[in-house]
Amino acid sequence: MQTEWPPLPPTTTGLKGRCPRCGQGHIFNGFLKMRPECEACGLDYGFADPADGPAFFVMCFACIPSVLLGVWLEVQHSAPLWVQLLVTGPFMLATCIPPLRPLKGWLVASQYFYKAEEGKLVRTPSTPVKET
Ligand SMILES: [Zn+2]
Numbered sequence: 021m022q023t024e025w026p027p028l029p030p031t032t033t034g035l036k037g038r039c040p041r042c043g044q045g046h047i048f049n050g051f052l053k054m055r056p057e058c059e060a061c062g063l064d065y066g067f068a069d070p071a072d073g074p075a076f077f078v079m080c081f082a083c084i085p086s087v088l089l090g091v092w093l094e095v096q097h098s099a100p101l102w103v104q105l106l107v108t109g110p111f112m113l114a115t116c117i118p119p120l121r122p123l124k125g126w127l128v129a130s131q132y133f134y135k136a137e138e139g140k141l142v143r144t145p146s147t148p149v150k151e152t
Pocket of ligand 1: 045061
């Protein structure tokens with residue numbers, strides 16, 4: 021089995037949902053569910069913890085067109101509620117759900133690439149107290 025892996029940029033592996041180490045295996049086992057390990061190189065995906073990162077980016081950026089559409093419908097056409105539900109609702113789903121998977125893959129690949137992990141305290145052995 022290969023022991024040395026060249027660094028692969030997260031934009032080429034993560035956005036495609038590929039393994040951040042080998043670039044061949046898959047990260048996902050469904051739409052957003054992570055596999056336990058890479059089927060190609062055996063990398064354990066236990067390190068991956070993107071938490072709410074993908075949802076945060078979608079809330080901040082991908083939902084802006086939906087809000088603009090809803091406001092435009094209301095201001096320009098005084099659209100009734102059923103029009104908002106039929107037009108803005110599906111548009112919001114179409115702009116917010118598809119980016120979740122590539123964003124999660126990119127965050128997981130970035131976590132591996134930059135070796136990001138939870139912070140730890142490093143304790144040095146205390147110096148002995150000298151008595152005089
Ligand atoms: Zn792999």
